[in-house]
Amino acid sequence: MPPKPASLRALLDLTSTTLTLLTHFQSSLAPTATADASVPPPPNSLQALKACTSLLKSHTTTLSLLLLTPPLTPSAIITKIGDVSSGPLAGLVGAAVAEGELGDLMQAEVKIQVRRLLGAWGDVVGCVARLAERRKKLEDENGGGAAKGKKDEGPTEGERQAVLAATGVVWEACDALVKLCDGGIAGLVVRKAEEWRSVLLDAVQELKEWGEDVDQEDDEEDGSGGEFGDEDDMFGAANRLGKEDKDLKEVLDKSVKKLKMVGVLYLALIKRRLKTFPAVLPAVAATAVGHKNPMTTLEELMKFIKSIPEQVDDLASAFYDLDEDEAKTMLDKCCREAKSAASLVKQDWSGNEDEFTAWSTKWEDAFNEQ
Structure with missing residues (x-):
């Protein structure tokens, strides 16, 4: 006798x-969550993540077709959701939380994207629940079954659009992961460094324009400031x-020149160090004597690259306060950080001198000299 279909x-x-x-999984990926030391890292975390992501996207596509094609088949959908939970979802979370070779920056980014993917998958499961609830209500109204010739006509247009939209979000999250x-670790750190360099250069440009306002204001001291000239002077005088602030102007000009050179350093670091970060790290024993682990060095470098634009904001505030x-x-702090960043990776990732060293x-x- 065949088994009774799932209800x-x-x-x-x-x-x-x-x-x-899913809620439990997302909690385990929160920034404040501690890593589970009992979870062994996969042999290659990024490959494992990619494989699980591709599988999840495939399962989601199949599940979407099951939801959109009448009649609604609980047994097939139950099997598909079970396959996802025990397969790609468990694999994604395991790879994201296990302490492995990814480093803090990459692991933090992986956790963010996996959490986003879990949330998107939860929306798909929500669509399943709503479709099942509506179908269950119809069954109850028909005496506990789809009897009396009541044909399952499939999802409404609104439900159809909701399924398609939720599926699309999962696909986008999968593609991003x-x-x-x-891109690997190198791809991530290059993108982050380029973003922080843009923030740095925007701040430098704002400082430069703020300093140039002095000359424009001197030209406008003939009293032709316009109808609201006096009011503008009153509200803008504080910063x-x-x-008469010649010494501060000299510090400003010096700051702009030095910070532009820091921007040039960022370009060199991106080209000669971040883009060349090894996809496969050498074993600790294979590194040069006294040479730091490349991942440790990379994370120290990224802290410098991130902190300098933040300090430039504080520098700008000091100028605006005329302090x-x-x-x-x-400015001295920014300069020290920039020189420390250059010194940290003066040799390449194997501890050898190269073009960047000179x-x-x-x-x-x-x-x-600036």
């Missing part, structure tokens, strides 16, 4: 437990660089 009630129960499981895996001493202090020495000499 809509069983499907509804499964969607409920699956959503609870696959792209992250394909306006006056022509010369604080501006000098913050270039960084020349850069520091020119930087000190």
Whole structure:
């Protein structure tokens, strides 16, 4: 005798437990969550993540077709959701939380993207629950079954659009995670460094324009400031660089020149160090004597690259407050951080000298002369 087909009630129960499981998974990926030392890292975390992501996208496509094609088949849908929970979802979370070779920056980004993917998959499961609930209601209205010739006409147009939209979000999240895996650690740190360099250069440009306002204001001192000239002077005086602030203006000009050179350093670091970060790290024993682990060095470098634009914001605040001493202090701090970044990776990832080694020495000499 063939087994009794799975019921809509069983499907509804499964969607409920699956959503609870997803909530648990997402909590384990929160920034404050501690890594589970009992979870061994996969042999290659990025390859494992990519494989699980591709499988999840395939399962989601199949599930979407099951939802959109009448009649609704609880047994097939239950099997598909179970396959996803025990397969790609468990694999994604395991690869994301296990301490492996990814490093803090990459692992943090992986957790963010896996959490996003879990949320998108939860929306698909939510669509399943709503379709099953509506179908269950119809069955109940027909005396506990789809009898009396009541044909399952499939999802409504609104339900259809909801399924398609939820599926599309899962696909997008999957594509983003696959792209992250394909780019590897080098791809991520290059993207982050380029973003922080843009922030740095935007801040430098704002400082430059703020300093140039002094000359424009001097030209406008003939009283032709317009109908609201006096009011503009009154409201802008608190943080306006006056022509009498010659010493502060010199510090500003020096800051702009030095920070532009820091921007050049970022370009060199991106080209010669971040883009060349090894896809496969050498074993600790294979590294040069006294040479740091490349991942440790990379994470120290990224802290410098991230912190300098943040410090430039503090430098700008000092200028806007017309605080010369604080501006000098913050400029010195930015310069020290930039030189530390160049010095940290003066040798390549294997501990050998290369083109960047000689270039960084020349850069520091020119930087000190500014």
